[in-house]
Ligand SMILES: NC(=O)C1=CN([C@@H]2O[C@H](COP(=O)(O)OP(=O)(O)OC[C@H]3O[C@@H](n4cnc5c(N)ncnc54)[C@H](O)[C@@H]3O)[C@@H](O)[C@H]2O)[C@@H](O)CC1
């Protein structure tokens with residue numbers, strides 16, 4: 001698991017640690033880590049320098065230097081690279097410059113130019129092998145002002161490898177929100193702890209590959225605000241098939257989905273549950289959906305239901321909502337499911353019903369809601385643009401107000417439960433934005449809930465494997481290829497076994 005802390009907690013930890021260290025020691029640690037990552041990039045040839053030598057000697061390095069400590073870090077890192085023979089040019093963009101850092105860079109042979117000094121800054125950026133973005137770190141607020149915005153644009157278009165110091169300038173550290181211009185980095189070297197804005201789009205997308213440099217903050221940091229699960233975590237959260245398993249022990253999810261008119265959602269949700277490792281899946285719906293599910297998934301045990309689930313048989317968890325409609329019948333059946341003391345996942349139409357029946361959420365058993373931004377906006381009485389723009393804030397609010405584990409789908413899927421760090425899903429591809437892929441996710445999480453996983457673990461594991469299956473389906477049989485193809489929701493179902501197999505590797 002990777003943990004992230006908001007700015008306020010980073011600053012508090014830095015203050016506590018700095019009180020025990022000589023002046024400037026922390027900045028020097030950060031700069032040493034940054035310089036070491038940059039040297040590695042130059043050495044590996046990723047930053048454009050080829051031929052004999054260590055890649056640092058003779059390399060053209062440009063520093064974009066802002067007025068705060070982020071600029072200080074960049075200057076001290078530049079000093080280290082200059083001492084190893086790099087030709088370092090600092091572009092001074094702030095209203096003031098970190099004096100110690102600038103003096104150190106000059107003493108190592110580095111040069112400085114003002115951002116407003118004609119075309120010299122642009123020429124330096126164009127000639128660079130590597131650029132360090134030291135304009136703004138955790139002190140950044142709102143959209144980039146000039147000259148930062150223009151420099152961010154030039155640097156993001158340059159052929160040089162662009163390395164962000166702590167955080168790409170223009171990305172909000174706590175939320176990942178980008179308002180206007182921002183640095184689009186290849187690599188971000190972040191200090192002490194990850195920042196939530198590095199996990200969530202658009203911030204995550206601007207950060208590129210993120211490297212964490214340990215500066216000793218660990219013991220001084222309080223509880224994390226967000227976390228990014230890794231394969232090993234997901235492996236722990238997915239119920240394992242034990243030797244002594246039988247189909248009942250592995251858990252039986254009940255899927256209440258589809259209707260006379262809508263059948264596809266039911267087929268896909270059952271598909272997610274079957275491929276999610278459920279020992280057996282019970283499916284309850286209107287006749288037409290039941291017929292189709294039997295056809296596609298003969299392994300599911302089906303029941304035609306009207307306005308009661310009494311004949312369905314025993315299940316360990318319910319998935320309710322995909323394609324079930326929003327009429328009175330749907331409301332009655334959803335009410336019956338939520339009145340049980342079993343874990344319940346509500347998706348799609350079920351969420352629309354909850355918008356008018358919030359009272360159904362007054363239960364003590366685990367409840368997982370899996371809305372996209374539009375569905376969450378309706379549940380919270382706001383609009384979808386607001387939810388999209390501030391995903392972390394809205395998912396946290398939803399978990400508190402709706403008494404549930406809430407998984408908000410979208411370009412970065414985020415999962416919240418009261419009093420816990422938000423889990424941010426690291427997998428996925430925009431190719432998943434295809435009709436029905438959300439239905440697959442609901443069944444997959446349902447299988448984990450039935451297998452006994454805690455609500456937040458089931459949701460996070462489901463999002464991870466679903467996103468990975470989407471990537472594998474889009475990439476096709478050529479491992480390592482960047483070429484992707486459009487996919488259908490059924491392709492995601494079919495790629496789930498391959499996604500599970502990566503966990504064992
Ligand atoms: N505090 C510490 O102990 C450490 C801090 N470190 C570095 O210090 C950084 C934080 O330094 P600061 O607190 O000086 O903050 P920053 O260097 O991130 O930026 C602060 C300056 O940027 C200006 N600014 C804010 N938003 C702007 C915008 N949208 N457009 C243009 N200008 C804007 C502010 O007016 C202020 O002058 C960290 O990100 C990290 O890089 C590291 O050296 C590690 C130790």
Ligand SMILES: Nc1ncnc2c1ncn2[C@@H]1O[C@H](COP(=O)(O)OP(=O)(O)O)[C@@H](O)[C@H]1O
Pocket residue numbers: 348372408409410411412413428429430431432433434435436437438439440441466
């Ligand atoms: N831009 C995107 N990048 C990555 N994943 C996305 C993006 N947009 C949507 N998704 C994913 O695609 C799935 C779509 O689900 P959903 O909105 O419920 O659609 P449907 O109801 O058609 O299945 C979700 O898993 C969501 O996280």
Ligand SMILES: [K+]
Pocket residue numbers: 070133134135136137164165166167168169
């Ligand atoms: K920066």
